[in-house]
Amino acid sequence: MQKTELWYRFASCLCTAPEIGISLDISRMRFDDRFFEQMEPAMQKAFAAMADLEKGAIANPDEQRMVGHYWLRNPALAPSNDLRNEIEKTISQVEEFAKKIHSGTITPPGGNLFKNVLVVGIGGSALGPQFVADALASPNDKMRSYFLDNTDPDGMDRVFAELGNQLKQTLVIVISKSGSTKETRNGMLETQAAYERAGLDFSRHAVAVTGEGSELDRLAGSQGWLERFPMWDWVGGRTSVTSAVGLLPAALQGIDIRALLEGAKVCDESTRRPVTMQNQAALMALMWHYATNGRGEKDMVMLPYKDRLLLFSRYLQQLIMESLGKELDLDGKQASQGLTVYGNKGSTDQHAYVQQLREGVANFFVTFIEVLQDRESSSMQVEKGITSGDFLFGFLQGTRTALYEKGRESMTLTVERIDSRTIGALIALFERCVGLYASLININAYHQPGVEAGKKAAGVVIALQLEVVDLLERRRQLLTADEIAAMLGRPEEAETLFTILRHLAANQDRGVEAIRGTKPTEWQFRIRAAAQP
Ligand SMILES: O=P(O)(O)OC[C@H]1O[C@](O)(CO)[C@@H](O)[C@@H]1O
Numbered sequence: 001m002q003k004t005e006l007w008y009r010f011a012s013c014l015c016t017a018p019e020i021g022i023s024l025d026i027s028r029m030r031f032d033d034r035f036f037e038q039m040e041p042a043m044q045k046a047f048a049a050m051a052d053l054e055k056g057a058i059a060n061p062d063e064q065r066m067v068g069h070y071w072l073r074n075p076a077l078a079p080s081n082d083l084r085n086e087i088e089k090t091i092s093q094v095e096e097f098a099k100k101i102h103s104g105t106i107t108p109p110g111g112n113l114f115k116n117v118l119v120v121g122i123g124g125s126a127l128g129p130q131f132v133a134d135a136l137a138s139p140n141d142k143m144r145s146y147f148l149d150n151t152d153p154d155g156m157d158r159v160f161a162e163l164g165n166q167l168k169q170t171l172v173i174v175i176s177k178s179g180s181t182k183e184t185r186n187g188m189l190e191t192q193a194a195y196e197r198a199g200l201d202f203s204r205h206a207v208a209v210t211g212e213g214s215e216l217d218r219l220a221g222s223q224g225w226l227e228r229f230p231m232w233d234w235v236g237g238r239t240s241v242t243s244a245v246g247l248l249p250a251a252l253q254g255i256d257i258r259a260l261l262e263g264a265k266v267c268d269e270s271t272r273r274p275v276t277m278q279n280q281a282a283l284m285a286l287m288w289h290y291a292t293n294g295r296g297e298k299d300m301v302m303l304p305y306k307d308r309l310l311l312f313s314r315y316l317q318q319l320i321m322e323s324l325g326k327e328l329d330l331d332g333k334q335a336s337q338g339l340t341v342y343g344n345k346g347s348t349d350q351h352a353y354v355q356q357l358r359e360g361v362a363n364f365f366v367t368f369i370e371v372l373q374d375r376e377s378s379s380m381q382v383e384k385g386i387t388s389g390d391f392l393f394g395f396l397q398g399t400r401t402a403l404y405e406k407g408r409e410s411m412t413l414t415v416e417r418i419d420s421r422t423i424g425a426l427i428a429l430f431e432r433c434v435g436l437y438a439s440l441i442n443i444n445a446y447h448q449p450g451v452e453a454g455k456k457a458a459g460v461v462i463a464l465q466l467e468v469v470d471l472l473e474r475r476r477q478l479l480t481a482d483e484i485a486a487m488l489g490r491p492e493e494a495e496t497l498f499t500i501l502r503h504l505a506a507n508q509d510r511g512v513e514a515i516r517g518t519k520p521t522e523w524q525f526r527i528r529a530a531a532q533p
Pocket residue numbers: 122123124125175176177178179180181184237238322448451
């Protein structure tokens with residue numbers, strides 16, 4: 001298409017939503033004129049399913065649960081007064097708690113103010129809060145945010161070292177909807193131990209966000225933690241950022257959570273309208289369908305041209321891939337669905353993988369995010385009449401054009417600026433898009449059976465570790481993985497046993513010694529002499 005033709009396509013395809021300050025350009029997607037007409041019946045079905053979901057239907061049939069994240073920013077929509085009150089009460093609880101922490105009504109033992117927030121959580125209990133914290137951080141923040149989002153001991157040590165002797169002024173928020181996620185439990189135990197080593201009373205520094213009656217809830221209650229905030233079964237982890245999960249860390253950091261909720265609410269209103277061509281979430285969902293044939297045949301590369309949005313693609317990875325990546329469809333038929341998401345930020349990525357995007361395998365489409373406001377203050381000129389922000393803009397436009405010339409498709413979301421309202425709106429936009437797209441492809445977006453399988457398998461490995469160490473302690477001789485497997489009556493587990501023992505032997509404090517062989521079958525293991533009684 002020639003430039004003038006493209007200009008007209010751009011002008012006719014641009015979907016603006018001034019109420020949320022977002023516009024969506026789909027002109028660089030090469031759908032044909034009949035595409036929307038063909039998809040309209042399916043889109044209307046998706047709107048109807050979404051309307052039912054918002055009214056409280058069991059939209060997650062596997063778990064027999066309602067799906068209520070849209071009520072979190074508009075509690076009046078909740079299907080009962082009890083739920084509405086719960087949501088409103090929790091938002092007030094978050095605000096009041098943050099106020100007490102900031103004003104020093106609640107202080108750490110020994111006085112002084114809490115200066116830092118350490119969030120311990122994983123998946124939906126970390127990615128949203130991390131994204132919001134990073135996107136909206138400012139030098140005037142009331143508290144500084146840190147995260148433990150893994151069970152990596154070295155990763156935890158790095159955070160503890162960074163906090164150093166500030167632990168005494170650090171408030172810990174342990175977030176887990178289920179209250180039994182092992183990574184989070186481990187992070188909490190290691191944090192508790194760090195406080196004990198520093199002679200501090202962890203319970204006077206800790207709060208929990210979790211489901212009522214969960215393991216974490218009971219622990220926090222029995223140890224008298226500072227406060228507990230609820231998580232509900234009708235909010236999914238990956239759509240929980242507008243619940244206490246995201247609001248509490250944000251409020252403590254000093255972020256305007258009312259503006260964030262307002263941005264999400266207004267975006268919900270805009271994307272609730274069942275008018276496809278005026279609905280950005282519906283248009284994006286249709287573009288995903290068009291680009292991937294509704295089967296995830298292409299990946300989505302997220303390219304926000306703004307450092308503050310660096311973590312957006314990580315956040316979206318869970319939101320999109322945990323929601324859509326399913327083996328079976330809603331009718332129980334084999335579907336192997338999904339949409340792969342990756343990306344960091346432009347123009348940085350231009351100097352990394354954009355080479356392949358332009359010239360290599362054409363297995364993707366791009367979603368650019370353009371932020372119109374360069375910075376809060378005015379800019380210097382880096383060349384006559386040109387600022388750094390002009391270059392950032394130029395690189396975005398240049399990459400979009402260069403990709404299009406090579407037949408690579410893209411969409412562009414343009415926002416005015418990055419503030420709480422915009423972040424709330426962007427979150428809501430993608431949440432809605434995922435929900436609509438899931439309907440288009442007949443997928444339950446609100447369960448995650450595959451993840452449960454991985455968790456169970458890890459449990460098996462941990463149990464096997466206890467068995468093998470027990471055996472080595474009893475046998476006190478050099479043994480190969482095959483010999484151990486045979487002795488345990490589990491010959492099929494030789495490989496797992498080998499990897500368990502290799503890991504233990506690499507960590508001096510675990511008391512296992514390895515005599516290396518050329519091949520894994522030749523390695524021998526025993527309890528270290530020093531560790532023998
Ligand atoms: O909040 P929880 O229960 O600790 O779960 C953390 C994450 O684990 C998962 O269940 C599986 O990864 C996610 O859906 C969830 O966000």
